[in-house]
Amino acid sequence: MNIAQHIALIDELCHRPFPAEHGPSDAGASGPGRHVAVLDAAADDDPARWGEVVDQLEKERDAVCELLASRWGDTPPYNLQTVLLRAEREEIPVPWRELSERASLAYVWDVEGTGRWVAVAVTDRDATQDVRLLAVVTETAPP
Structure with a gap:
């Protein structure tokens, strides 16, 4: 998938109804109040290359975020590490x-007029995945 396709999918998900039950979708997975789309994935069994793979997808994330920022405004990185730490003491909503x-960080936008939030992130927490x-x-605001 290319960057234009990523943006088109995000746009479509901003208007797609949420299902009543959690399950797979054509883009990844969906459930009550959320869609999670896999825009791209890179598998590499060589642990020594894991960092390179993360860097590659971070560049792709940055390109997507640059286009989204031109529409919805610049946004600082949202530190998901603090969310993970808070989850040990409090209930953090799905997703x-x-x-x-x-993921360690995400770029997050409140998409005006839709009642939805968009986050773009690279899954970089577990080198075995x-x-x-x-x-x-x-539809759930970030904590």
């Missing part, structure tokens, strides 16, 4: 808890 378990570029569209 933010799940995203904080998989495939690295993914995710887009999360949710």
